[in-house]
Amino acid sequence: MARRLSAVEGIEREPRDRVQMTAAQEAGDPQPADPAAAAIDPAGDAGASPGILLVDDYRENLIALSALLEPLGGRLISADSGEQALRVLLRQEIAVILLDVRMAGLDGLQTARIIRSRPSTRHIPIIFLTAAARDLAEISLAYASGAVDYVIKPFEPDILRAKVSVFLELSRERAERVRQTEARAQAEAVTRTVRTLQVLSDTALTNLELDGLAAELVDRTCTLFGADAAGLLLRTEAATGLQLQASRGVALPLPADGFLDLAEGPLARLAAERRSALLRGGELPVAEPASPARLASLMVVPLLSGVELLGMVLVGSLAEQRFDAGDLELLALAADRMAIALDHSQRFAHGRELVQTLQRSLLPERLPHPPRLELAARYLPSGLAAQVGGDWYDALELDGERTAVMIGDVVGHGVRAATTMSELRNALRAFAIEGHSPSEALHQLDRLVQATLGTGMIATVLFLIVDAGAASVTLARAGHPPPAVRSLDGRVRFLETENTVPLGISDATRPSESSYPLAPGETLLLFTDGLVERRGESISVGLDRLHRALRHAPADVESLCDHVLAQTIGTQATDDDVALLAVQLLPETDGPLELVLPAQAGSVPLARHRLRRWFELNVPTLERELRADLEVAFSEACTNVVRHAYGPRDATFGASVTVASGVVTIEIRDTGRWRPPRGEHGGRGLLLMRQLCDRVDIDRRPDGTTVRMQRDVPASQAVSS
Numbered sequence: 001m002a003r004r005l006s007a008v009e010g011i012e013r014e015p016r017d018r019v020q021m022t023a024a025q026e027a028g029d030p031q032p033a034d035p036a037a038a039a040i041d042p043a044g045d046a047g048a049s050p051g052i053l054l055v056d057d058y059r060e061n062l063i064a065l066s067a068l069l070e071p072l073g074g075r076l077i078s079a080d081s082g083e084q085a086l087r088v089l090l091r092q093e094i095a096v097i098l099l100d101v102r103m104a105g106l107d108g109l110q111t112a113r114i115i116r117s118r119p120s121t122r123h124i125p126i127i128f129l130t131a132a133a134r135d136l137a138e139i140s141l142a143y144a145s146g147a148v149d150y151v152i153k154p155f156e157p158d159i160l161r162a163k164v165s166v167f168l169e170l171s172r173e174r175a176e177r178v179r180q181t182e183a184r185a186q187a188e189a190v191t192r193t194v195r196t197l198q199v200l201s202d203t204a205l206t207n208l209e210l211d212g213l214a215a216e217l218v219d220r221t222c223t224l225f226g227a228d229a230a231g232l233l234l235r236t237e238a239a240t241g242l243q244l245q246a247s248r249g250v251a252l253p254l255p256a257d258g259f260l261d262l263a264e265g266p267l268a269r270l271a272a273e274r275r276s277a278l279l280r281g282g283e284l285p286v287a288e289p290a291s292p293a294r295l296a297s298l299m300v301v302p303l304l305s306g307v308e309l310l311g312m313v314l315v316g317s318l319a320e321q322r323f324d325a326g327d328l329e330l331l332a333l334a335a336d337r338m339a340i341a342l343d344h345s346q347r348f349a350h351g352r353e354l355v356q357t358l359q360r361s362l363l364p365e366r367l368p369h370p371p372r373l374e375l376a377a378r379y380l381p382s383g384l385a386a387q388v389g390g391d392w393y394d395a396l397e398l399d400g401e402r403t404a405v406m407i408g409d410v411v412g413h414g415v416r417a418a419t420t421m422s423e424l425r426n427a428l429r430a431f432a433i434e435g436h437s438p439s440e441a442l443h444q445l446d447r448l449v450q451a452t453l454g455t456g457m458i459a460t461v462l463f464l465i466v467d468a469g470a471a472s473v474t475l476a477r478a479g480h481p482p483p484a485v486r487s488l489d490g491r492v493r494f495l496e497t498e499n500t501v502p503l504g505i506s507d508a509t510r511p512s513e514s515s516y517p518l519a520p521g522e523t524l525l526l527f528t529d530g531l532v533e534r535r536g537e538s539i540s541v542g543l544d545r546l547h548r549a550l551r552h553a554p555a556d557v558e559s560l561c562d563h564v565l566a567q568t569i570g571t572q573a574t575d576d577d578v579a580l581l582a583v584q585l586l587p588e589t590d591g592p593l594e595l596v597l598p599a600q601a602g603s604v605p606l607a608r609h610r611l612r613r614w615f616e617l618n619v620p621t622l623e624r625e626l627r628a629d630l631e632v633a634f635s636e637a638c639t640n641v642v643r644h645a646y647g648p649r650d651a652t653f654g655a656s657v658t659v660a661s662g663v664v665t666i667e668i669r670d671t672g673r674w675r676p677p678r679g680e681h682g683g684r685g686l687l688l689m690r691q692l693c694d695r696v697d698i699d700r701r702p703d704g705t706t707v708r709m710q711r712d713v714p715a716s717q718a719v720s721s
Contacts, residue, residue: 050095050171051075052164055085055111056129057103065098068157074168082106086114089121095171096164101130101142109138112145125167127151210345214246217338222248225327227315229295233260234303234311234342242271242311250293252314253285260312267300271312276301276335278328280320296320301331303339310339310346362422367395369606370403371613372468372586376557378565380578382530390417390459391528391579392425396432401469404432407526407581408461408480424449424459424503438463438476439513442503446478446511449503459503462526466518466583473518476511478503481529481543484550486560488521492550494543520587523560525550530576531568542568557582588617593657597638599646599670604638607655619659622713629692630664630711636685637668637707645672645705664711666693671704 052074054065062078069076077092079085083106085097097115101108108128115121125148130138142150149163214232222230229249233242236259244258253267254260262268266285270277279298286294295316303310313335317323367375377393390410397403406428410421427448431441441463449459462483464475475483475495479502482494498512518524532542549567553560561582569578593614597603611634615627634655641653654669690696693709 049075050093050168050175051077052168053077053079053085053088053092053094053097055079055082055097055103055108056100057081057105058100061100069161069164072161072165072168074164082108082111082114085111089115089118089124093171093175094121094124096167097124097126098164099126099128101128101138109141109145112142112147116146122146125149127163129153129155210245210342213341213345217341218246218248221313221315221331221334225299225315225331226317226322228293228318229314229316231314232311232338233258233314235309245311250295250316250318252316253295253298267312270300271302271309274302274304274307274309276328276332278323278325293318297323299323299328299331301328301335303335303342305339305343310342313338362418362425363392364394366602368397368403369609370397370468371400371609371616372588373403373466374557374584374586375405375582376561377581378561378579380530380565380569380574382574382577390421391530391577392421393526393579393581394425394429395581395583396429398432398435398465401467403466403468403583404429404463405466405524405526405581405583406432406461406463407528407579408459409528409530409577409579411458420453420459423452424461428461428463432463432465437513438465438474439511442476442478442511446503446507450507453504458505460529461503464524464526466524466585468585471518471520471585472515473524474513474515476513478511479505481527481532484525484527484546485516485518486523486525486550486553487519490551492547518585520585521555523555523557523582523584525560525564525580525582527580528576528578530574530578531564531580533576535575555584557584590618593618593655595655596652597655599642599651599653599672601642603653604635604642607638608635611657614657619664619713626711626713630666633689633692633709633711634666634668636688637666637709640685640707641668641670641672641705644674645670647672659713662713662715664713666709668707669704673702674700674705 052069052072054062054069054076055078056062056065057080059080062080066076066078074095077088077094079088082103085099086106088094099108099111103111108130112126112128115124115126126146127149128142128147129151130142131153139150148167151160151163214234218230218232221227227249229247229252231247231252231254232245233254234245235241236243241262242260244252244254244260247258260267260271262271266279266283277300279300281296284295284298296318297320298314298316301313303313313331315323315331363377363379367377369375375395379391379393390412391408392410393407395403395405406425408421408424408428410417410424424445428441428445431444436444442461445461458479460477460479460481462475462477462480464473464483466473473495475497477497477500479500482496485493485495487493495514495516497514499509500511501509527546529539532546533539534542545568546564549564550560553563561580564580565578593611595607595610597607608631611631612627615622615630619627634657638653638655645651645653651670651672654667656667656669658665686696686698689707689709693711695708695710697708699706699708
């Protein structure tokens with residue numbers, strides 16, 4: 001053998017010049033019949049283990065390579081041309097290819113490119129052999145053709161054998177993994193496996209909310225495996241550990257807070273290694289605090305999305321021999337499906353959060369505060385589509401008495417629906433500001449749609465103008481549901497109009513316009529069809545449901561919106577987005593001004609608007625400068641309550657204004673406990689109040705604070721309220 005190895009080491013050639021002497025001839029041994037030719041068998045044994053393919057158009061080189069690689073124990077297959085090698089690859093499994101670069105006919109580089117182009121062979125590593133030591137261009141081409149190595153003769157036999165043995169071992173491991181995969185596929189055909197997986201898959205398909213999905217998966221897993229305990233741990237946002245999301249049965253061997261630190265412990269090691277295990281007896285970690293019923297066996301399986309660890313599933317029993325390797329394999333299969341469902345649920349939740357953020361960025365950040373109107377709005381995204389929708393609403397003050405209110409729905413979901421919705425909203429705002437009536441504004445909007453988006457782009461819009469001074473509402477509709485009106489005694493009616501064709505359908509129909517009286521205290525409710533439409537149900541059923549909800553709704557517009565959603569939608573997932581906008585006409589106040597408002601920043605401008613309107617109606621002779629002073633003092637007092645009285649909790653405050661005996665008296669009342677100012681900003685509100693008023697008294701008590709401000713009014717300006 002030593003003699004043969006020296007011959008291999010000495011095989012060199014310049015282009016097309018080869019050593020003709022074989023190792024056997026040099027040793028004086030008789031010439032074999034034709035060993036290389038005998039080794040060439042394209043048909044081969046398709047079921048045999050992967051072999052080593054030697055490709056060289058000189059038989060002597062094939063004989064020498066065969067002798068060198070024979071100790072590896074691999075199946076050696078020889079081919080004397082590129083064409084012959086390709087035929088071998090069609091029939092046999094190959095672990096590694098040793099390929100001569102320069103061959104007659106189809107050379108090594110061309111052969112390698114063909115091998116790499118075939119899906120069934122592109123994974124096979126190729127080691128190029130050549131005697132051209134200085135041809136850098138050829139070396140570059142060889143690696144570009146997919147070579148894993150480029151060996152220049154003469155080479156060290158031990159090194160070449162080591163390189164080939166690595167790829168041979170990798171091929172054997174790959175074959176073993178394929179065998180294991182096939183065994184797992186066979187296991188899935190077992191009835192119990194199919195039933196278990198089907199039950200868990202049904203859960204995954206019917207539940208998208210993470211909490212509900214996790215609880216249902218744990219319950220079903222515990223039942224299917226006849227376990228005494230089961231738990232599902234998921235990766236935390238900080239990615240430092242796993243948090244128990246849902247559990248059932250006996251306490252699991254986890255810390256009291258259900259948090260598994262991935263830095264230490266047997267469960268942490270299994271998670272880090274992405275490995276399943278069946279733990280028994282002393283192998284189990286101890287629960288904190290210790291449980292009177294201690295598990296005797298525990299199956300631990302990671303939940304993986306690719307290589308990413310999503311969490312772990314734990315299934316335990318009080319009996320040490322309750323589970324076996326078959327149960328662990330079945331749980332691993334079930335975990336694959338759990339991971340898909342959980343990953344989908346988490347992605348859906350994240351996508352839905354992004355959609356809601358985008359949707360709200362396209363809606364008005366805040367609604368206006370007209371002096372005699374209360375407005376409130378809600379938007380509820382579809383529970384079945386993680387895409388931005390086309391529902392929208394808007395409102396803007398046109399002058400001291402009139403307010404434009406609008407709502408619409410662009411058919412479909414996605415970016416196109418969202419951008420179209422934004423275009424329609426902004427265009428309608430412009431038409432309203434220009435002074436167009438509702439009918440004319442919708443007509444202009446329809447012309448814009450057909451000119452820019454074309455016919456077939458369907459959208460519905462409701463546009464109305466509330467005139468507080470005239471106590472009336474004028475509206476026009478383009479295919480949108482009519483608004484509902486709730487009176488003070490709870491009666492509900494819908495405001496109908498004619499010619500309600502959606503936008504983008506026809507330019508021959510112009511929306512008609514209708515006017516209705518709106519009494520003080522009555523509430524308008526504008527809504528999109530997602531509130532009343534259900535698949536497989538007549539829309540009249542939905543309108544009746546809305547009618548009943550409005551009849552018993554609270555008078556406050558914020559509470560009214562929440563009540564309507566609770567009674568018509570509830571907790572069910574909707575097929576479509578829902579938008580609603582409530583507008584209430586407030587009665588004129590001919591006595592003292594009395595307000596009860598949420599202790600929120602948005603209440604400050606609203607309170608100031610109400611005070612201004614009250615002055616206009618009740619003290620019209622009050623000078624503008626004096627009125628402005630009182631408005632500023634009033635705003636500062638309200639701001640102090642919002643900032644200092646309650647802290648981060650829901651609360652309300654009261655305000656009252658009276659004029660008597662030539663004195664305007666303003667009181668702001670809260671039931672909180674004031675906190676000292678924080679930071680360097682603010683702190684000048686009380687100073688302003690004292691400078692703008694003649695008298696300021698602050699009555700602080702354990703049950704609340706009352707701020708009383710008074711300003712003397714000349715007799716010629718005062719009118720008692």
